[in-house]
Amino acid sequence: MATKAEARQREILDAAAICFARRGFHQTTMDDICREVKLSPGSVYRYYRSKDAIIAAFVEDDSRDLSDLLRQVGQQSDLWQGLDWLVDQLLAAISSPLYAELSAEIGSETMHNPRIASLVRQSDQANHQALIKLFSLAQQRGQLATNLDLPQIADLIIVLIDGLTWRKGLYPEHDLTLYATDLKHTIKYLLSGTRF
Template identity: 30%
Template sequence: MARVSQEHLDARRRQILDGAARCFARNGFHATSMQDILREAGLSAGAVYRYFRSKEELIEAIAEEAFGEIRAAFDDAARLDPPPTPDVLLGRVLRHMLIEKVPGGDGQAFARLLLQVWSETLRNEHLAATLADGYAGLRLAWATLVDAYRAAGLMDADVPADHVARTLIATAQGFIAQQALFGDVRVEAIEDGLRALMSMHDPEFS
């Protein structure tokens, strides 16, 4: 029997994850059955269960992948000299996650999926641990970027790096929530808004 290549295995796993993500975004996590995912992915039960034993494992894998891609974008940015400013970086990451990465560019559907992941952590300890690890990684990545901003003379050093990190993560989360709930929120809006806030100054020190 011919040995299955790693490339084939990776492609099959990708096929399953994409099918599950479409189902979850369209029908919600709890209203989606494994049979729905099998039909969406066009695969047999045996093929899917070889990779994932449950919906919970699928949603955890989707969450881990999303955090991994976002963390990689921040790590890449921290190596640039000078690093991209928060408006540019957040715009780049959100555009990738909500437009470029999503089939058909349906950012609202993917944003709804992320909101479901967040809410599911309230009842799923394993997913909560995955989310906590991802959040900690993002805070560390942003804190590293703050150090890079300071080294480049772009930011004052009187605010703890973790405070900046938490604020910018909250900004991204708020944008995703708006996209999920209301739709039609353009990434340019957050880029422009952050740029305007970054331009503010205290007139007493002008």
């Protein structure tokens, strides 16, 4: 159960996401976020000193969520069922309100803000390593061939998910579940070791 402080942080982040999606990162002020969450500036600044700190919290939350999902896949006995479940979870997350818009705002900010770029790269590298760790575990269990280029496969899977996130931002009306079956097949193909 979330503590009062954690619940308050979540309220502030939810309000910030709405503001960023509505006006963009640079056009949004901390006062806008205070008004949206209906808290005084002092209350908001107690948790987040700047918009950069809010973006950092979004990045950390996203990385932690993916790490939790990958850990759950690793606990399943059947890798393939676990990966199918993972794809469903990721597509649901990308399809949730504001996720794609917020991802686009964060992505844009990485082009101009070295601090945010560094945070996003660290998160991406952590996600990449977590995928490699999951696939290495599957190799140890005899569920994957041992001659796979795991770093490259992990890169390609992340690219696929990033691409779908971008598409959802560009076409919010698209139902991403339509891609689920093909995405699952593509990931299985990449992990099969089959080459043309």
